[in-house]
Amino acid sequence: MALSGMAQNPLIKYILKASILISLILQPFRRLRHKRRLAKIALVNGIKLDAESNLESLFTLEEVFVQRSYADYFPFYKKATIVDIGAHKGYFSLFAYYNVLQGSTLIAVEPNVENIIVLNKNLHNNQVSGIQVVNGAIHTADVKINLFTSESENHSVVDLAKKSEFTEVQGIQLATLMDRFHVDKVDFLKLDCEGAEYEILYQLPKSIYDKIEVISMEFHDLKKAGYTALDLADHLIQMGYEILKLEHRVTHKNLNYGRLIARRLKIN
Numbered sequence: 001m002a003l004s005g006m007a008q009n010p011l012i013k014y015i016l017k018a019s020i021l022i023s024l025i026l027q028p029f030r031r032l033r034h035k036r037r038l039a040k041i042a043l044v045n046g047i048k049l050d051a052e053s054n055l056e057s058l059f060t061l062e063e064v065f066v067q068r069s070y071a072d073y074f075p076f077y078k079k080a081t082i083v084d085i086g087a088h089k090g091y092f093s094l095f096a097y098y099n100v101l102q103g104s105t106l107i108a109v110e111p112n113v114e115n116i117i118v119l120n121k122n123l124h125n126n127q128v129s130g131i132q133v134v135n136g137a138i139h140t141a142d143v144k145i146n147l148f149t150s151e152s153e154n155h156s157v158v159d160l161a162k163k164s165e166f167t168e169v170q171g172i173q174l175a176t177l178m179d180r181f182h183v184d185k186v187d188f189l190k191l192d193c194e195g196a197e198y199e200i201l202y203q204l205p206k207s208i209y210d211k212i213e214v215i216s217m218e219f220h221d222l223k224k225a226g227y228t229a230l231d232l233a234d235h236l237i238q239m240g241y242e243i244l245k246l247e248h249r250v251t252h253k254n255l256n257y258g259r260l261i262a263r264r265l266k267i268n
Contacts, residue, residue: 192218
């Protein structure tokens with residue numbers, strides 16, 4: 001058995017090296033395929049996106065424009081107020097801009113400076129000037145906070161990866177944001193903030209909830225009591241909402257995440 005193990009060891013090493021080599025050989029072909037997918041999405045939706053700035057975010061782009069993750073209960077072709085929290089590179093903001101009437105109010109909030117640069121570039125390339133861009137993170141107080149930056153797609157004020165690198169950003173209360181832009185009502189609040197959604201929603205005053213019609217969000221279970229999708233749903237119900245969608249998604253990582261949509265109940 002010892003001899004058999006010794007014989008298998010070099011074989012395993014050879015297979016691993018061969019796999020790495022094959023992956024490196026195929027990498028340019030995968031990149032070309034991804035470029036074609038990005039170009040097709042841009043063409044079909046009538047938007048301009050350069051591959052250099054947006055290719056690594058192809059999955060997020062597909063979520064918005066192909067899977068249409070935020071289309072349910074969106075106020076299509078109406079004059080509306082849309083707030084995009086966790087705007088990333090501006091894909092949902094672009095989606096919203098092209099699907100509401102002129103004169104709508106659109107606010108995009110993104111804490112990461114690198115993403116803000118690409119977001120503004122995407123807006124400029126599409127000649128979009130009607131979106132208010134805010135470099136900051138929605139928080140429970142208007143104070144400086146840490147933004148953990150362990151992964152390019154998963155910046156968060158919650159240290160999900162543990163011992164991550166971080167940078168300091170400006171925290172902004174949702175109430176402060178609404179006051180700044182003279183917003184009395186939010187028709188559609190989009191949330192994608194990598195675990196920060198719990199403190200944002202748990203600490204949000206009822207008076208602000210009463211001004212928000214639809215909340216459409218990605219949630220991340222934080223694997224502790226009180227911080228799961230069901231806990232969020234229960235809280236939103238207590239705040240006067242009905243839950244329209246709650247679903248977990250397939251994941252290749254050791255986490256639970258998915259989508260939740262809630263709509264404020266009408267009071268007769």
